[in-house]
Every structure is written in C-alpha cells, then in structure tokens.
Amino acid sequence: MIRWGVLMVFCMAAFFNGMIGFAFAPIAKSASLYYGVSYNGINQLAVVSLLCPFITYIPAIWIADRNRFEVPFYIAMMMSVSLRWIRYSFDSPDATGYAVVLSTTVASAMVAPCLSCLAPVLSRNYFPKHQQGIATSLGTLFGLIGTGSGIVISPLYQDDIHSLLYFHAVSLSIPFILSIFCLDLCYWCVEEEEEYPRTTSFRRVVRSLSQISSPGSALEPSLEPSLEEPLISHHFYDLPLSVCYNFPVENLNDIPEQHVHSFRDTFVRLFSDVLFLRLLLGISLTSGVINAIMTLVNEAAPPSLDNATGAQLVASLFFGCGAIGAVVTGITMDKTRHYIRISRICISLATPFTGLAMYGWRYDVASYVLVGIGGTGLFGLGLFPLAIELAIKYSYSEDFSNAGATIAGVIQCVSNIVSIVIIAVTTPGNLLESQDIPIVWMVINIVGGALLFTLPSPL
Numbered sequence: 001m002i003r004w005g006v007l008m009v010f011c012m013a014a015f016f017n018g019m020i021g022f023a024f025a026p027i028a029k030s031a032s033l034y035y036g037v038s039y040n041g042i043n044q045l046a047v048v049s050l051l052c053p054f055i056t057y058i059p060a061i062w063i064a065d066r067n068r069f070e071v072p073f074y075i076a077m078m079m080s081v082s083l084r085w086i087r088y089s090f091d092s093p094d095a096t097g098y099a100v101v102l103s104t105t106v107a108s109a110m111v112a113p114c115l116s117c118l119a120p121v122l123s124r125n126y127f128p129k130h131q132q133g134i135a136t137s138l139g140t141l142f143g144l145i146g147t148g149s150g151i152v153i154s155p156l157y158q159d160d161i162h163s164l165l166y167f168h169a170v171s172l173s174i175p176f177i178l179s180i181f182c183l184d185l186c187y188w189c190v191e192e193e194e195e196y197p198r199t200t201s202f203r204r205v206v207r208s209l210s211q212i213s214s215p216g217s218a219l220e221p222s223l224e225p226s227l228e229e230p231l232i233s234h235h236f237y238d239l240p241l242s243v244c245y246n247f248p249v250e251n252l253n254d255i256p257e258q259h260v261h262s263f264r265d266t267f268v269r270l271f272s273d274v275l276f277l278r279l280l281l282g283i284s285l286t287s288g289v290i291n292a293i294m295t296l297v298n299e300a301a302p303p304s305l306d307n308a309t310g311a312q313l314v315a316s317l318f319f320g321c322g323a324i325g326a327v328v329t330g331i332t333m334d335k336t337r338h339y340i341r342i343s344r345i346c347i348s349l350a351t352p353f354t355g356l357a358m359y360g361w362r363y364d365v366a367s368y369v370l371v372g373i374g375g376t377g378l379f380g381l382g383l384f385p386l387a388i389e390l391a392i393k394y395s396y397s398e399d400f401s402n403a404g405a406t407i408a409g410v411i412q413c414v415s416n417i418v419s420i421v422i423i424a425v426t427t428p429g430n431l432l433e434s435q436d437i438p439i440v441w442m443v444i445n446i447v448g449g450a451l452l453f454t455l456p457s458p459l
Contacts, residue, residue, distance in 0.1 A: 003126035007135055010073070010122055011142035012175035017080055017115060018146025020108070020168050021049040023154045026311035028298050030158040035098035039299070045105050046295045047423060050416040052109035053116075060113035061409035069122045076114035077176045083108050084169035091165050116143060117409035120388055130334055133389055137330025140385040140408075141323060148319025151294060152312045266406050275394050275458075278451050280411060283387040284418040285448030286380070289441045290318075291419035292426055300428050300437050302364040310366075317374040322381025329382030339390045340457045343383060347449045350380035354445050358438035383452070387411060393458035 024031045028042040035042075064072045087104040091097050119139030123132040157164035270276055297311045305314065325346075332342055357372025359365070391407045422444060424430065426437045 003135075006069075006126055007122065007138060009175050009179050010069075010118065010139055012178070013073070013077060013115060013172075014119075014139060014143035015146035015149070016168075016171045016175060017076075017112065018143040019150035019153070019171065020084070021112075021150065022046050022147050022294055023150040023164065023168070025154075025295050026151045026298050026315070027154050027158040027161075031161060034093050034161045035101070036093075036095055037098050041098065043295065043299065043427075045102065047420055048102070048105050049109045049112075050291065050420050050423075052106050053113045053416060054413060056110045057113045057117075057409050057413045061117050061406045063114070064117055064121050064406075064409075069118055069125050072114040073118060073179070076111050077172075077179060079111040080108055080115070081169070081173050081176045083111075084165075084172050088162075088165040088169045091162050093161075113409060113412070116412055117406075119385070120392065120408050133333035134327075134330040136389055137326055137333070137382065137385040140388065141326045141330075141381070144326075144381060144384065145319045145323050147294065148315040148322075151297065151315035155309070155312055267410075270395060270407065270410060273394060275455060276391055279387055279391055279394065279455060280414055282448045282451030282455075283384060283411060284415040285444050285451070287384055287415045288418040288422040289445045289448070290380075291415075292422045292441065294318075295419075295423050296427060296437075300426070300434060302361055302366070302369065304364050304366040305369060313370055314373055317370055318377035319381070320377070321374045322377030325378040325380070326382035326385065329386055333386060333389060339386060339393060340455060343386055343390065343455070344453050346379050346383055346386070347453050350376050350378075350383075351446065351449055353379065355442060358442040361438040362435055387452070390455075390458065 024042050024045050028039055031042045032039050060072060063075075083104045087100055090100045092100075119136050120132075122139055123135035127135045153167075154164060157167065294315065297314055298306075301310055301314075304310070329342060329346065333339065336342070353372045353375025355372070357369050357376060360368025360370075360372060388408050388411060391411060395407060422441075426432060426440055428434045428437065432440060
C-alpha cells in the first residue's frame with residue numbers, strides 16, 4: 001500500500017511542476033503587456049523550459065540511476081519550491097519582473113530533469129513487475145496533464161499575473177510538504193509484513209546526500225543502514241526488467257560482475273542500438289508536434305480559436321481525453337505486454353484524428369479542431385510512457401542492467417531538442433505562413449508515427 005502513496009505524491013509533484021512550464025503560452029498577450037516586453041519574449045519562456053534542461057540531464061539521470069528515487073526527487077522539489085516563492089516575492093509589473101521570471105524559469109528548467117526522469121525509477125523501486133507499466137504511465141502522464149492544466153488555468157488569471165505566480169508557489173509546495181511528512185507517517189500504518197518496506201524518508205535522504213557514489217565506480221550503496229533500525233534492505237538496485245532481481249544494498253558486492261556497467265557504457269549501448277534510435281526519433285517527432293501546438297496555441301491558432309477560451313478548450317480536450325487513454329494504455333501494457341501491438345493500434349487510431357484537427361486548423365473549422373485534438377489525445381498521449389517501457393525492453397540483455405532513468409532522460413532530452421526546432425520553424429512569420437503550419441505539423445507527425453509503427457517486437 002505504501003508504494004501507491006509514494007506514487008500519489010510523485011504524481012502530484014509532476015502535475016504541479018508541469019503546470020508551470022507553458023503557463024504563459026495561452027496568455028502571452030496579457031503577460032507581454034504586464035511585463036512590458038515583446039510578444040516573442042513571453043513565448044521564449046516556454047522555449048527556455050525546453051532548452052535549459054540539456055545542461056543537467058546527464059548528472060540528473062546519473063544520480064537517479066545510481067541513488068534510487070529519493071535523492072533526485074528531494075533535490076528537484078527543494079529547488080523548485082524555493083524558486084517559485086522567489087518568483088512570487090520579487091514580482092513586479094515591469095522589465096525587472098520579467099527578468100525575475102526569466103531567471104527563475106532558467107533555474108527551474110535546469111533542476112527539472114531530476115524530477116522528469118524518475119517515473120521508471122519509481123516503478124522499479126516500489127512496484128512488482130506486473131504493476132510497473134501502469135506506475136510508469138501514471139508518473140509520466142501526470143507531468144503531461146499538468147502542462148495541459150497550466151494552459152487551462154492560466155487564462156483565469158490573465159488580468160492578475162501576480163496571483164498566478166502565488167498559485168504556482170502554493171500548489172507546488174503541497175506535494176513537497178506531503179513528501180516530507182505524509183510518507184514517513186504512512187510507514188507507521190503499514191503492517192510489519194508489508195512486502196515493500198519504507199524507502200522514502202526525508203531524514204534518511206538528507207543523510208545520504210553526502211554519500212552519492214563517485215562517477216565510474218561500481219554500484220555502491222548510497223547510504224548506510226541506521227543503527228536504531230533493523231538491518232533490512234531499505235534500498236534496492238534493480239537489475240534487468242524481465243529478470244526483476246532486487247539486490248539489497250548490503251549485498252551489492254555480491255552482484256555478478258557482468259551486471260556492473262559504467263554510466264558511459266550505458267550511453268554507448270543505447271546510442272549503438274538502431275531500434276532504440278528509431279524509437280527515439282519517432283517519439284521525439286510526435287511529441288515535438290504536440291509541444292509546438294501547445295506553445296503556439298495563442299499565436300498560431302485559427303481565428304475562431306484565437307482567444308483564451310480557445311486555448312483552454314484545445315488543452316483541456318487533448319490532456320483530458322489523453323489522461324483516459326493513457327491510463328487504459330498503461331493497464332493494457334501490464335496485462336498483455338504486447339507493446340508493439342498496442343503502439344500500432346494507438347498510432348492507427350490517433351493519426352486520422354490528428355489529420356482532422358490539422359484540416360480544421362488550416363481551414364478554420366473549430367469543431368474539426370476540437371474533435372481531432374480530443375481524439376489525438378485519447379489515442380496518442382499514452383504513446384510517450386509506452387515508448388519509455390518499450391525502450392527499456394529494447395535495452396535489455398542478460399549482461400546489461402536496466403537503466404530506466406537514463407532511458408527516460410534521453411528520450412525527454414532529445415524530444416525537447418526536436419520540439420525547439422519544430423517551434424522555431426512553425427512560429428508564424430519565421431519561415432511559414434499561418435495556413436501552412438498545420439500541414440507541416442501533420443507531415444512531421446506522420447513521419448514520427450511511421451517510425452514507431454514499423455518497429456519490430458523486442459526479443
């Protein structure tokens with residue numbers, strides 16, 4: 001039971017953190033007037049949120065794969081909550097206020113990888129094999145839903161930007177407080193024979209921060225067991241998914257040498273795998289189109305949806321329907337393990353809806369756009385967590401350990417790069433006219449879908 005409480009707190013953190021990245025996209029006009037900067041200056045906040053994580057992805061995924069879920073989680077939460085309160089406290093309706101928003105956005109984006117790559121790590125640290133797919137799906141999904149919710153909620157504050165910043169600070173503080181107190185309190189409600197003993201403890205994590213393993217070393221324990229606690233395995237290191245070994249940290253020296261790999265070996269192995277590269281490019285193109293739509297929803301929208309209400313409808317339909325579809329996808333993954341078959345069904349159903357949305361976008365038919373966006377979310381949003389699980393399957397071999405955080409981090413990092421390129425190319429007035437933008441989005445989406453559809457099943 002404790003594992004579902006941990007997942008709940010993580011989903012809340014991912015949700016409220018995701019809410020902030022694209023918060024100014026649907027109210028770009030109001031925000032530009034409030035801060036006295038250009039329209040593009042506000043849109044650049046979303047680009048910064050995609051660009052700056054590149055700096056910290058590698059150390060973040062190294063910490064996550066070497067030190068379990070708790071250390072990167074608390075690093076991300078402490079930094080993110082502090083930055084939100086700094087943004088609110090020093091806000092002002094002028095260029096100085098914009099500088100504060102920009103600088104805190106940069107800093108927040110740099111710590112975001114410590115949180116965004118943790119869904120597969122959490123699922124493998126806390127959940128048995130038959131529940132790992134749904135846990136990964138939920139952990140990844142709530143960050144995406146948070147992005148959509150931010151687009152829906154922000155227009156409610158377009159006349160009071162300062163209150164919007166306060167809302168962001170308070171909302172992100174809630175899961176941080178819960179993670180400190182509730183997870184430890186829940187421990188005392190768990191029976192002693194609970195299969196998965198407590199592993200999230202703020203006190204224990206703080207003690208372990210100074211004991212992070214050095215780069216290139218063998219898989220060392222990230223902390224020593226406390227003298228006042230029973231000598232049980234509070235921390236595990238997960239080996240390949242299909243074997244699902246759990247080695248307690250006290251016995252890490254007994255791990256077979258062939259399962260120990262350096263961080264560099266992990267990257268070399270991933271980027272020399274052609275199937276992983278095809279999957280990486282395919283999911284990056286499809287998610288890049290979605291990021292472009294959500295970033296430019298206020299700037300490139302057809303006339304009938306060129307308002308705050310239109311942006312709210314687009315985001316709420318995509319992420320609302322997508323939440324339902326992604327949960328169904330995750331449950332189906334756990335029950336069947338037919339990753340390729342599920343992905344092909346999702347792509348086959350989502351692509352016609354995307355085409356309908358892009359047709360309505362080009363010819364200003366609002367009903368087509370809304371129906372198409374809803375159908376795209378319903379059948380397409382679950383592809384992102386599915387891609388992470390499928391990539392883990394591709395990376396598995398008997399002599400190579402499963403690095404879930406590394407795989408999730410690489411997928412998110414490359415997806416951000418592709419998103420920035422697509423946003424730059426399809427911003428109205430840069431290279432394309434407004435009526436040509438949905439055509440380009442559709443072509444990119446078809447290419448990405450084709451790459452995913454033609455993937456073979458993992459061995």
